[in-house]
Amino acid sequence: MTIRIALIGLGQVGETFAEHFLASIQTRNVDAKIVAVATHNTDSPVALGFEHSHVPVYKEGLQIAEMGDSIDIIFDLTGNAEFRQQLRNKLQEMKNQHTIIAPETIARLLWAFFGEDKTLPASHARTGY
Secondary structure, eight states, X not given: OOEXXXXXXXXXXXXXXXXXXXXXXXXXXXXXXXXXXXXXXXXXXXXXXXXXXXXXXXXXXXXXXXXXXXXXXXXXXXXXXXXXXXXXXXXXXXXXXXXXXXXXXXHHHHHHHXXXXXXXXSSOSSSOO
């Protein structure tokens, strides 16, 4: 079963995580796929790379929730607790009991397992996506 993943927030933390997470999926042949991303900066190199790979890129993070249970895990990399609550509310509104929201803390835990020499940025220049 392929794990379907969405990433929200391709800022300083999210961009670094996304690049290494995708590389880890590919090099370790993990049965997981990034199926959507959301970022305010849809013209960033990482967003354009996802778009080029036919991964939908959304400007608004709540659009990801509208994909319903076609997503198993949403990584919220925005660093914005208010947005995360809006995301939870949207999933509840859609009666989606399947999709899990993984906050940035979970991304940092996974990062530790990546074995990367580069550190994941400690903070955001600004919160959001």
